[in-house]
Structures are given as C-alpha cells and as structure tokens.
Amino acid sequence: MRSDYGLYGVAIICFLLAAVFAAGMVQGYEITGANAASGITVTVVFLLIGVLAAAVGYSARPKAMMPPKPIPTPTPATPAAETTLTVEEPTQPLTPPPPTPVEDVTVAPEPSPPQLSEPSPPTLAAPTEETPPAPAEEVAEEKPKRTRRRRKKAAA
Numbered sequence: 001m002r003s004d005y006g007l008y009g010v011a012i013i014c015f016l017l018a019a020v021f022a023a024g025m026v027q028g029y030e031i032t033g034a035n036a037a038s039g040i041t042v043t044v045v046f047l048l049i050g051v052l053a054a055a056v057g058y059s060a061r062p063k064a065m066m067p068p069k070p071i072p073t074p075t076p077a078t079p080a081a082e083t084t085l086t087v088e089e090p091t092q093p094l095t096p097p098p099p100t101p102v103e104d105v106t107v108a109p110e111p112s113p114p115q116l117s118e119p120s121p122p123t124l125a126a127p128t129e130e131t132p133p134a135p136a137e138e139v140a141e142e143k144p145k146r147t148r149r150r151r152k153k154a155a156a
Contacts, residue, residue, distance in 0.1 A: 007057030014050030018043045 021043045 002060075002062070004057040004061040007053045007060065011050045011054035011057065014046045014053060018046035018050065021046065 021039060024039070
C-alpha cells in the first residue's frame with residue numbers, strides 16, 4: 001500500500017476528531033469554564049495534525065509518469081547490389097556563365113625614390129669564415145615514446 005493513502009487516512013481521522021471536539025459531542029467533556037481552553041487546544045492540535053498529514057501525503061504521492069517515447073525501429077539494411085541508382089543526364093549542356101565586364105582601373109604612378117647627390121664609393125666586404133654550428137646548437141630529433149603494453153595473464 002502506498003504511504004500517501006495511509007497519510008490521507010490519518011488526516012481524515014484527525015479532521016473528524018477535531019470536528020467532534022469542536023461540536024462538543026463527546027459525553028462528559030464540556031467546553032465551558034476551565035475546560036474551554038483545553039477543548040480549543042485539542043481541536044486546534046487535531047486540525048494541525050490533519051493538515052500536516054495531508055500535506056505530507058500529497059508530497060509523498062508518486063509523480064505522474066510521462067509515457068516513454070517509442071524507440072524507432074531501425075530499417076533493415078538493403079544490400080548495395082539490389083539497389084540501382086539512376087542518374088539523370090542533363091538535357092542541356094552545361095555552359096560557363098558569361099564573363100562579367102571589368103571596369104577600367106587607373107593606376108597612379110609610383111613616386112620615384114629620392115636621388116642621392118653623390119654616389120658613395122663601394123666598400124669591400126671582409127672575408128668571413130663560415131664556422132660549423134656547435135654541437136649544442138644542433139637540433140636533435142625527438143623519438144616518440146614507447147608505449148607499454150600489458151602482458152596477458154596465463155589462463156590457469
């Protein structure tokens with residue numbers, strides 16, 4: 001049995017007892033004089049317990065389940081030999097679009113570099129020796145790391 005049904009039952013019983021005490025129908029129990037405060041207290045306590053039980057029962061009820069979406073069944077694969085592809089040949093030959101006219105573009109002449117008044121005499125370059133690169137400068141090729149493989153355990 002679901003727990004929310006039991007809590008609803010407790011809430012109904014508490015509401016009925018609160019109504020009975022409120023109406024003063026219990027024999028030997030009068031809501032007058034000194035007993036007035038205790039009678040109202042008992043009624044309020046039963047009302048609070050009833051409301052609390054109804055609220056907990058409502059929160060404990062199972063949630064409405066959405067029906068699951070049906071899973072589409074996969075279509076069986078058809079072998080490629082059975083299917084034939086038809087290729088429609090174009091009725092008109094394909095021609096390239098006509099070229100678009102190009103507007104005339106005027107190019108501004110480039111300004112000439114400033115002229116030196118006197119040419120400088122050529123300087124002789126000093127002969128330099130080409131030294132081979134030092135071993136520290138050589139770039140070593142990096143080898144890929146070896147991957148470790150686990151051994152299979154022998155079947156006992």
